Amino acid sequence: MGLIPSVAAVDIPSVLRDFHRQYPDVRISLRVGASEELVEQVKEGALEVAFLGLSTTARLEGVDARELARDLLVAVVAPDHPLAEEPTVDLRRLSAEVFVDLPANTAGRAQSDQAFSAAGLSRDVAFEVTNADFLARLVGQGLGIAMLPSAYASKLNGVTAIEVTDAPARVEYVICNRVSRTPAATAFLAILDIPAMPGSK
Secondary structure (H helix, E strand, O other): OEEOOOOOOOOHHHHHHHHHHHOOOOOOOOEEOOHHHHHHHHHHOOOOEEEEEEEOOOOOOOEEEEEEEEEEEEEEEOOOOHHHHOOEEOHHHHOOOEEEEOOOOOHHHHHHHHHHHHOOOOOEEEEEOOOHHHHHHHHHOOOOEEEEEHHHHOOOOOOEEEEEOOOOEEEEEEEEEOOOOOHHHHHHHHHOOOOOOOOOO
């Protein structure tokens, strides 16, 4: 199974606990990665199930997919940042800040990049990191601000989340291989109340 670090639509540890109680002999391998990597690994059969997040304009091809949730991104700042006391902020104001973000050309980065570009704005990304938790730690130290899904940001400690009035959205999906699915993968999806995926045999 693969997942992005910022999955918020499903409590993965809780679901794994329930699955393990019902099927104690099934061994699960977890891989954490970027959404675009997980899609390719599911297509190739290296992963059976993956949880990922994409911009609302992204299209999934070659896999069975089910939308789990939609969420707006929020600005995440250090508690002592001047913006921390603001109830809301917009992209124009945020564009003046230094950012910590995921690497360029990743699905997680695209959500913010597309929003700023559509608004005719540019921004300075001084730190690129591959892990959302570490990204939040850098923000907490005042090295920059970030934009993260609100459901994920609400679980972070040491940072302050601010509503963005013209925020981009993210869609979380669970995906499976379109051609083959093991009984274990089917049983796991059933625990999520996803007994059948589009195109499943």
